[in-house]
Amino acid sequence: MRKTMRAVISAITLALLGASLLFGSFVRLPVAEASSHREAPLIALDQYADNTDVYAFVSPDRANSVTLIANYIPLEEPSGGPNFYRFDDNALYQIRIDNNGDAAVDLVLEFRFRTVVGNGDTFLYNTNTIDNLSDPDWNVKQFMDVTARIRQGSPSSPTFTTFTLGTNLPTPPVNIGPRSTPNYETNLAEPSISTVPTGAGDIKIFAGQRDEGFFIDTGSIFDLLGLRPFNSAHLAPLPNSNGVDGLAGYNVHSIAVQLPTSLITASGALPTGATDPNAIIGVYATASRPSTRVLNTNGTQTQTGTCANGQGIPGADASCVQVSRLANPLFNEVLIPMGTSPTVSENDKDLYNAQLPATDISRINFVRGDTRDVEIVKLINLLYPPVADAPVRGRNDLVRVFLTGVPGATRPPVQADPNDPSAGPGAVPSDLMRLNVAVPATAPGSVNRLGVIAGDLGGFPNGRRPVDDVVDIELRVLAGVLLPGNSCAGGTVNCNTAPNNQLGDGVNENETPFRTTFPYLARPISGYENPFHGRTASADTTTPGPATPTPRP
Numbered sequence: 028m029r030k031t032m033r034a035v036i037s038a039i040t041l042a043l044l045g046a047s048l049l050f051g052s053f054v055r056l057p058v059a060e061a062s063s064h065r066e067a068p069l070i071a072l073d074q075y076a077d078n079t080d081v082y083a084f085v086s087p088d089r090a091n092s093v094t095l096i097a098n099y100i101p102l103e104e105p106s107g108g109p110n111f112y113r114f115d116d117n118a119l120y121q122i123r124i125d126n127n128g129d130a131a132v133d134l135v136l137e138f139r140f141r142t143v144v145g146n147g148d149t150f151l152y153n154t155n156t157i158d159n160l161s162d163p164d165w166n167v168k169q170f171m172d173v174t175a176r177i178r179q180g181s182p183s184s185p186t187f188t189t190f191t192l193g194t195n196l197p198t199p200p201v202n203i204g205p206r207s208t209p210n211y212e213t214n215l216a217e218p219s220i221s222t223v224p225t226g227a228g229d230i231k232i233f234a235g236q237r238d239e240g241f242f243i244d245t246g247s248i249f250d251l252l253g254l255r256p257f258n259s260a261h262l263a264p265l266p267n268s269n270g271v272d273g274l275a276g277y278n279v280h281s282i283a284v285q286l287p288t289s290l291i292t293a294s295g296a297l298p299t300g301a302t303d304p305n306a307i308i309g310v311y312a313t314a315s316r317p318s319t320r321v322l323n324t325n326g327t328q329t330q331t332g333t334c335a336n337g338q339g340i341p342g343a344d345a346s347c348v349q350v351s352r353l354a355n356p357l358f359n360e361v362l363i364p365m366g367t368s369p370t371v372s373e374n375d376k377d378l379y380n381a382q383l384p385a386t387d388i389s390r391i392n393f394v395r396g397d398t399r400d401v402e403i404v405k406l407i408n409l410l411y412p413p414v415a416d417a418p419v420r421g422r423n424d425l426v427r428v429f430l431t432g433v434p435g436a437t438r439p440p441v442q443a444d445p446n447d448p449s450a451g452p453g454a455v456p457s458d459l460m461r462l463n464v465a466v467p468a469t470a471p472g473s474v475n476r477l478g479v480i481a482g483d484l485g486g487f488p489n490g491r492r493p494v495d496d497v498v499d500i501e502l503r504v505l506a507g508v509l510l511p512g513n514s515c516a517g518g519t520v521n522c523n524t525a526p527n528n529q530l531g532d533g534v535n536e537n538e539t540p541f542r543t544t545f546p547y548l549a550r551p552i553s554g555y556e557n558p559f560h561g562r563t564a565s566a567d568t569t570t571p572g573p574a575t576p577t578p579r580p
Contacts, residue, residue: 069377070351074100075115076314078353079279080241083310083460083490086285087468088544091297092228095136096283096493096546097122097312097353103236103278106554109152111201113169114140114234114280118314119334119347122284125309126293128432128439130385130457131185132339134291135176138234138282140198142169153200153207160197160218171196171234176340187340192230196221199235201278204555212550220545228287237281237548238539240493241356244532245273252410254502256533260413260526270533276552276559282312283546288464298465306466307432307439309459310490311354311384313337318348339383352380354460355429355488356497361403362393362429384457387430391456394429396420404505407530414526415515417507423447424509428488430456436479437461437489462490471543476535480508493541493548499531506530 070077082096099120103112114120116139124134145166146154155164173192180186199215202208208215216235223230247253247270251263258265289296291308298306315338319331334347353359359379366375379390392398400419408416426447432438438461469475469485476496478486480503487495507515507522515522522528538558539549552558 070380073316073350074102076118076316076350077101078312078314078351079239080356081310081312081353081460081491082493082547083308083462084492085288085462085464085466085468085485085490086545087471089285091288092285093288093291093308093462093464094283094285094545094547095122095124095310096281096548098237098240098279098281098548099314100280101239101277102274103239103280104554105202105276105278105552105557108203108554109150111152111167111203112236112278112280113142113167113201114138114171114198116140116142117320117328117330118316119337120282121313121315121337122282123311123313123339124291125384125457125459126291126305126307128307128309128455130309130383130387130455130459131178133178133293135187135337135340136192136284137174137176137336139172139174140169140234141172141195142167153203156206157200157203157208157215159214160199165200168200169198171198171232173232176336187336192223193221193232196232196234201236202551202553204553206555208553211553216550225287225290227289230287230290231283231285231545233281233283233546235281236278236551237546238537238551239274239277239279240537240541240548241274242272242496242534242537243274243498244270244534246271247273248498248532252406254411254530254532256531257411257526260411262410262412268533270531270535272534272538275538276557278551281546281548283548285545292464301436301463301465303465304439306463307437307461308464309354309384309439309457309461311352311459313349313353314351315347315349318346349381352382352384354384354458356491357501358429358458361501362401362425363390364393364402379458384459385455387458388456390458391426391430395422395426401425401505407502407506411526411530414506414530415520415522415524416517417505417510417515417522417527424504424507426456428504428509429458432461433479433488436466436484437463460491461488477503480504494536496531496535498534502530502532503528 079098079101084094086092086094100112120138122136123132126133152167153165157165172194175190175192176187178185178187197219199219200208202211219233219235221232247255255268255270258267292305294305315334317330317334321329331346335344337347338349359376363376363379396419401422404417405419407414427433466484466489469483474494475481475483476494477500478495479489480500486492487497487500506527508528510522513519513521541547541549
């Protein structure tokens with residue numbers, strides 16, 4: 028057995044000795060107040076299994092720990108009652124970690140949910156104010172079971188050891204409004220943070236509704252790649268204007284876990300520094316479903332299969348099908364083609380969601396442009412004539428950001444990429460959110476929304492923090508800012524100059540400030556306060572005050 032697994036198993040075994048903490052009286056810590064959506068045709072029809080965003084970052088307020096967040100259920104309208112959004116009891120949600128660069132999972136965190144209706148004789152989600160997690164006035168409660176699966180043995184014949192991290196853990200209700208869910212963070216969200224003690228330090232777990240933290244001008248970008256601040260430079264020009272956050276006012280459902288760093292590294296210990304080969308992890312999230320669902324005439328559904336575990340694990344439940352996969356933001360949306368064409372025989376966007384990361388080596392042509400142009404780069408060149416044309420072929424820089432890791436930062440020394448000899452050894456090409464856990468979190472006053480390309484080494488593509496403006500970062504990377512020398516305009520212009528290094532959608536931050544502590548994403552917008560309904564989101568109130576109508580524009 029590898030040292031890694033001995034250390035991890037030892038630490039988690041200590042956690043299991045405190046069984047009473049795991050099976051009921053877990054600790055709830057007080058917390059201070061502080062993307063990818065509809066990316067493939069089939070998952071767009073199954074929003075409760077749709078991954079929207081994955082975050083992986085060194086915890087800024089807790090040394091030697093890493094926070095992983097997976098968001099699901101895009102575009103939750105806060106007022107969408109009386110059957111409000113919740114995790115699907117019939118879905119298996121997973122966060123997966125590869126800690127040695129081989130694109131195979133080493134640690135799986137599995138989350139299953141169970142919904143309990145207290146009073147079936149009412150249509151109401153809540154029958155009065157919900158003051159706490161056990162309040163009988165909360166009629167539709169949901170509980171969570173969390174399992175860890177750890178890989179052992181040789182790569183050719185791995186086995187997995189399974190540990191229960193918690194059963195019947197609480198999840199909070201959705202944020203309905205000041206009458207139904209007053210003091211939402213204090214009364215409901217913070218008590219839903221469960222703590223699992225281990226010999227290496229506590230694991231924190233949270234699952235519940237959060238504000239949609241992905242900020243992007245979807246309305247303009249999906250209108251022929253419009254960037255409002257650069258409207259006048261577009262092939263179909265419009266007046267320049269400020270960006271509009273198309274996801275403002277919406278919520279998502281988040282699964283967040285904060286783990287001691289030593290529990291997730293290949294060595295089972297803290298890395299010695301940023302160049303330690305054990306310092307780099309790869310993260311992605313999935314959702315899986317039983318392969319068969321029967322709709323009954325009595326208004327019920329019957330699922331075939333239990334999704335006992337997911338793909339990539341020996342003995343996986345054959346009836347369990349992975350329907351969603353996500354790591355790097357916008358990867359499937361803008362780099363993977365629709366498929367069902369003369370050049371792509373299958374619907375590759377849906378196929379991507381059903382496959383494991385090791386299969387992404389077959390998609391490297393879409394990212395690098397070996398025999399075909401990188402489509403999104405070609406579109407930027409076409410639609411914005413003032414932009415110095417970035418090369419549409421041979422884009423090893425994009426492969427490094429999305430598939431193998433950036434040399435000297437997030438590139439594990441596993442194998443060489445023959446088409447990228449200057450980079451040295453790299454990981455098996457796979458879409459993973461790669462994080463160097465030895466790079467410390469950036470001090471709060473020094474955080475830059477543009478991450479690594481702005482000199483902030485604690486940000487994307489070294490993992491991803493909620494504050495990272497991944498849209499602007501990826502636009503500029505696609506425009507060539509990481510390419511050396513004069514690589515743009517046919518080899519005559521340095522790409523890292525204006526306007527290429529200024530591209531952006533004009534939305535530079537979330538409409539709601541993020542929390543400074545776990546689970547970091549902002550509290551969800553309530554239906555009563557939704558700014559899209561003519562009201563401005565306000566702070567939590569203990570008792571509702573008189574409503575002041577706000578004129579609609």
